[in-house]
Amino acid sequence: MKVTEYFEKANGQTLASFEVLPPLKGGGMQAIFNTLDPLMEFKPPFIDVTYHREEFIYNKRPSGYYEKTAIRKRPGTVGICASIMNRYGVDAVPHLICGGFSKEETENALIDLDFLGVQNVLALRGDARKFDNRFIPEPDGHSYAVELVKQINDINHGRYLDANIEDGAKTDFCIGVAGYPEKHFEAPNFELDLKFTKQKIEAGADFIVTQMFFDNKVYFNYVDACRKAGINVPIIPGLKPITRKYQLNSIPRNFHVNFPTELVNEAEKTDPNNIVELGVEWCIQQSRELKEGGAPCLHYYTMGDAETIRRIVSQVL
Ligand code: FAD
16 A cells, blocks of 8 residues: 555554664675564555665785775665565555666566566665765656656556567556655755755655654754745655764764754763663653654654664553
């Protein structure tokens, strides 16, 4: 079923969904099951599976020179989606990115997903590669997520890249895109970022999943700004509890979000061994308030930590 249909069916009741990361190469599928098994009691309507493009690593050769090799550390997104649907009978939402994909490869990936019965995708641009100072698309790839949304919308209407394909099979993907309540870090300002987000909706996107945030005001203001801008699709808040003290620095660095003063002050006073308790409590309060405020779904970034997420959701739904 489509993500948006779950919300229609829920009739205003808040749902809980989860995001998992493919295991590092060499790890098995059991890691995903270990994360999801304990969360199934919350009847998630869908599970997101992230996509990780290739990275460059440098191996030292006997000569002393370094050899640059491209490897994908976390492959398996499509297989994990199929496995989740098979084991739990729950819809999987693969993340699809522009980075590393030509339009042809994207089309073939969409065909695979359609044949597998996947009905939802989250369309993203992806970040710049580690040693690039900006996002560089493939020569025949997309530069922005909006172009990927257009391509998915095209195939939904039976329009393939090969113009000779007449009367092509129509897919029926429900398309999600990312939204940034605190602005995407590359955008010159919030208004311009919102304008580009609106373009993704006008191109055919059906729902927005937000970057994580730790102050609900940020989400509620974002929803208001979207509505004023004419963005009327469901906006799903993304949530992650802090579990380690170093995350007070690593999360802003990696995800370009702010921590509210109250949370930082509390964390400073808290024994590092008890930070997880603070993170759980904070996330429970956030979740309850978002539910009260009418969020259609609470989307938890599990990062492989099922127990912490289970503790939170059990106090919220
Ligand atoms: P876009 O919407 O293309 O925006 C990127 C930037 O370009 C923004 O600053 C925007 O304002 C600007 N922009 C957009 N359109 C235009 C235009 N026409 N002209 C000029 N500027 C424009 N990354 C992964 O690699 N794998 C994942 O699985 C993954 N999952 C994610 C899930 C969520 C919920 C979120 C919030 C992010 C995720 N990301 C993932 C990270 C994401 O790929 C990065 O944040 C990336 O930098 C931007 O992706 P986007 O889809 O928002 O890009």
